[in-house]
Amino acid sequence: MNSRQSIAWLNGELMPLGEARVPVLDRGFLFGDAVYEVIPVYAGRPCRMDEHLDRLSASLDATAIPEPCDRAGWRTLLGRLVEANGGGDLALYLQVTRGVAPKRDHAIAPGLEPTVFAMAMPMPPRPAELTERGLAMVTVADSRWARCQIKATTLLANVLHKQQANEQGAEDALLVRDGLVIEATASNVFAVLDGVAVTPPVDPGMLTGVTRNLVLELAAGAGIETREAALLASDLERASELWLTSSTREVSPVTTLDGRPVGDGRPGPLWWRIDRLYQEYKAQLQAT
Numbered sequence: 001m002n003s004r005q006s007i008a009w010l011n012g013e014l015m016p017l018g019e020a021r022v023p024v025l026d027r028g029f030l031f032g033d034a035v036y037e038v039i040p041v042y043a044g045r046p047c048r049m050d051e052h053l054d055r056l057s058a059s060l061d062a063t064a065i066p067e068p069c070d071r072a073g074w075r076t077l078l079g080r081l082v083e084a085n086g087g088g089d090l091a092l093y094l095q096v097t098r099g100v101a102p103k104r105d106h107a108i109a110p111g112l113e114p115t116v117f118a119m120a121m122p123m124p125p126r127p128a129e130l131t132e133r134g135l136a137m138v139t140v141a142d143s144r145w146a147r148c149q150i151k152a153t154t155l156l157a158n159v160l161h162k163q164q165a166n167e168q169g170a171e172d173a174l175l176v177r178d179g180l181v182i183e184a185t186a187s188n189v190f191a192v193l194d195g196v197a198v199t200p201p202v203d204p205g206m207l208t209g210v211t212r213n214l215v216l217e218l219a220a221g222a223g224i225e226t227r228e229a230a231l232l233a234s235d236l237e238r239a240s241e242l243w244l245t246s247s248t249r250e251v252s253p254v255t256t257l258d259g260r261p262v263g264d265g266r267p268g269p270l271w272w273r274i275d276r277l278y279q280e281y282k283a284q285l286q287a288t
Contacts, residue, residue, distance in 0.1 A: 006085060006120060006121075007081070008020045008081075008117065008118065009077060009080070009081050009116070009119070010115075010117050010118075014080065020117065020119075022100075022115055025101050025103070026099065026100045026101075027098040027099060027101055027108075027112070028095065028098065028153060029097075030101075030104055032154035032156075033097060033098045034096060034098065034153040035063060035095070035096055035150060035151050036093065036094060036095040036096070036151055036153050037056040037094045038092065038093055038094075038247045039052045039091070039092040039247065040089075040092075040247045041088075041090040041091070041120075042089055042282050042285055043088065043286035044083075044087030044088060045286060045288065046078060046092070047247075047285055048210050049075070049078070051210045051213070052210055052247075053071060053074050055208060055210060056096070058149075058150075058208075059151045059152065062150045063098075063152070065097075065114055068114045068116050078118065081118050081119075085120040088122070089125075090120045091121045091122075091247065091248050092118060092119075092121075093118065093119050093120075094118045095115075095116075096114050096115070097153075098114060098115075099112035100112070100113075100115065126250070131275075133255060133266075134254055134256070134262075134267050135171045135254045135255065135256075136256040136257075137173065137174055137242070137254050137257050137258075138165050138168050138170040138258050139233060140173045140174070141175075141176055141177070142175035142177040142182055144157040144158065148182075148204070148206050149202075149203075149207055150207075151207055158185045161175060161185050165185075170256075172185055173185055174257070177205065179233055179234070180200070180231065181232070182200060182205055182206050183200070183209075184244050186246060187246040187249055188200075188211070188245045188246065189231070189242065189244060189245075190212075190215070190242070190244075190245065191235060191236060191242050192240045192241035192270050193235055193238065193240075195225065195270075196226065196227050197226045197241075197270060197274075198227045198228075198231055198235075199226070199227075199231070201230070202228075209245055209246065210247060211247055212245045214278075215274060216228075218277040218278060218281060219277075224270065224273065236257060239262060240262075241253065241262065241270055242254035242255075243271055243274070250275075251271065251275050253267035253271045
């Protein structure tokens with residue numbers, strides 16, 4: 001599938017992505033008054049759809065945007081979108097805005113009907129060099145708002161942090177607030193400390209990661225020790241491994257941080273075990 005052939009969903013209709021349009025008075029366009037979700041699809045089968053839809057519902061509830069579909073409706077919508085785009089490995093992007101207002105006004109007009117947009121993006125195989133060299137990262141001070149548990153489309157701070165990392169020759173940034181590592185610009189983080197995979201606990205300052213939770217589940221099933229605990233920025237210097245987790249990145253090793261190697265500067269042995277478990281999970285999903 002390429003972008004020219006991609007089919008999108010907008011307010012109840014399937015259409016070529018290039019033909020999708022929203023009014024300029026849509027509050028998602030004017031204010032970023034919207035939430036979103038990204039759901040991975042392998043061989044035409046969505047991965048952890050219920051968990052992603054649970055998180056979408058939580059974001060809608062936190063922003064008081066009425067949920068436009070029940071669970072069966074979301075499943076039907078996303079199923080039609082996958083089918084229209086030929087199945088395979090995809091990332092489904094789903095966005096719900098508060099809707100089109102009669103005028104630009106910070107105050108929320110009553111009775112708005114949410115705008116529902118969804119598109120399918122091809123998810124190519126992981127580059128071979130990722131398993132060879134890993135990712136280069138930098139640490140930056142977290143300048144985002146205080147309610148990062150909402151998966152809102154207002155991502156300007158994340159964009160600027162990622163650009164800051166790119167300008168330093170890195171691929172992404174780890175965000176640090178009050179001496180604590182929170183997450184990356186679009187991923188959760190794990191650090192291996194004394195053989196234990198440590199990830200920051202979920203709180204209102206970070207987004208609950210569906211892939212993060214899956215990694216914890218897979219690790220527990222394999223007897224790999226994990227811990228949800230505060231991760232100090234100073235801990236990163238002694239970490240033998242660092243990983244990022246997200247729906248599109250899966251589990252990615254970080255081998256360079258702030259210009260210094262992490263561990264021996266190569267993807268570590270615990271990452272290889274977790275990645276194998278994750279790939280086996282995907283294979284089982286595809287086989288069902």
